[in-house]
Amino acid sequence: MELIFYITAAITLVSTVMVITRHNPVHALLYLVISLLSLSVIFFLLGAPFAALLEIIIYAGAIMVLFIFVIMLLNLGKETAIQEKEWLKPKVWIGPAILSVILFAELFYLISMPHEASPVLKTVDSKAVAISLFRPYLIGVELAAMLLMAGVVGAAHIGQHKKLVFHRFLKEEEEEKT
Amino acid sequence: MKSSISIEMILLLAALLFVLGIAGVIIRKNIIFMLLSVEVMLNAAGLAFVAAGAHLGQPDGQVMFLFILAMAAAEVSVGLALILQIYHQHKSLDIDKLKEMKG
Numbered sequence: 001m002e003l004i005f006y007i008t009a010a011i012t013l014v015s016t017v018m019v020i021t022r023h024n025p026v027h028a029l030l031y032l033v034i035s036l037l038s039l040s041v042i043f044f045l046l047g048a049p050f051a052a053l054l055e056i057i058i059y060a061g062a063i064m065v066l067f068i069f070v071i072m073l074l075n076l077g078k079e080t081a082i083q084e085k086e087w088l089k090p091k092v093w094i095g096p097a098i099l100s101v102i103l104f105a106e107l108f109y110l111i112s113m114p115h116e117a118s119p120v121l122k123t124v125d126s127k128a129v130a131i132s133l134f135r136p137y138l139i140g141v142e143l144a145a146m147l148l149m150a151g152v153v154g155a156a157h158i159g160q161h162k163k164l165v166f167h168r169f170l171k172e173e174e175e176e177k178t
Numbered sequence: 179m180k181s182s183i184s185i186e187m188i189l190l191l192a193a194l195l196f197v198l199g200i201a202g203v204i205i206r207k208n209i210i211f212m213l214l215s216v217e218v219m220l221n222a223a224g225l226a227f228v229a230a231g232a233h234l235g236q237p238d239g240q241v242m243f244l245f246i247l248a249m250a251a252a253e254v255s256v257g258l259a260l261i262l263q264i265y266h267q268h269k270s271l272d273i274d275k276l277k278e279m280k281g
Binding site: 103 | 186190191196199200201208213221225228229231233235236237241247248254255256259260262271272
């Protein structure tokens with residue numbers, strides 16, 4: 001069990017590093033899908049099968065498809081890869097990398113501080129999650145529904161194209177109206 | 179199913195993922211990559227929640243993970259719509275070219 005966890009964690013970390021260093025957006029996206037899949041294996045090992053399934057269905061399924069659609073719509077191909085290659089110089093990433101390492105060292109220190117012995121991890125089945133979700137957290141579910149509604153409306157509103165008016169008389173008329 | 183993975187290792191993994199996400203947000207100049215890094219950070223937070231829930235044997239961790247999932251979906255849809263709009267107006271995804279927002 002532990003061996004599987006360490007292998008999966010290594011896969012997750014390697015693929016995440018690949019996500020933030022790739023030049024081609026599609027490659028980064030595919031590495032992110034691998035990272036999400038291995039993270040869902042970790043959820044399964046932690047005794048959270050419901051969260052693991054949702055991770056695959058929603059993250060690796062729905063959200064990544066959205067990203068792929070946008071990348072295909074914008075036609076980000078080789079030009080973007082070349083551009084990224086120019087941007088991603090050691091001078092650019094060395095500073096943030098040092099800051100991140102310091103932050104990780106702090107987190108490592110906080111996590112490794114001595115505390116009482118931890119019991120083994122317990123499985124939380126989806127029934128308990130559902131009961132907890134629809135009794136004490138019901139207001140949270142409703143708020144999440146409102147948030148999703150706001151997301152849909154906002155995306156539909158922001159994403160619509162305004163037709164540019166090229167004819168100068170039409171443009172003047174438009175300005176006079178407003 | 180009882181697993182013998184220690185909670186420290188899982189939290190360490192979550193911390194590493196979060197730090198990688200932060201580094202990605204700072205390093206990258208392309209907005210799409212920044213959004214991907216934000217997704218990585220949200221995932222790390224979700225992993226920490228699920229690990230804590232499994233550690234305490236409470237369902238609250240997974241409930242919080244569900245809320246993070248819903249939030250991420252809404253955030254990504256709005257963010258991608260914004261990216262499309264930026265690309266149509268500026269023909270570029272370079273954040274340095276968006277200085278006219280004076281933000």
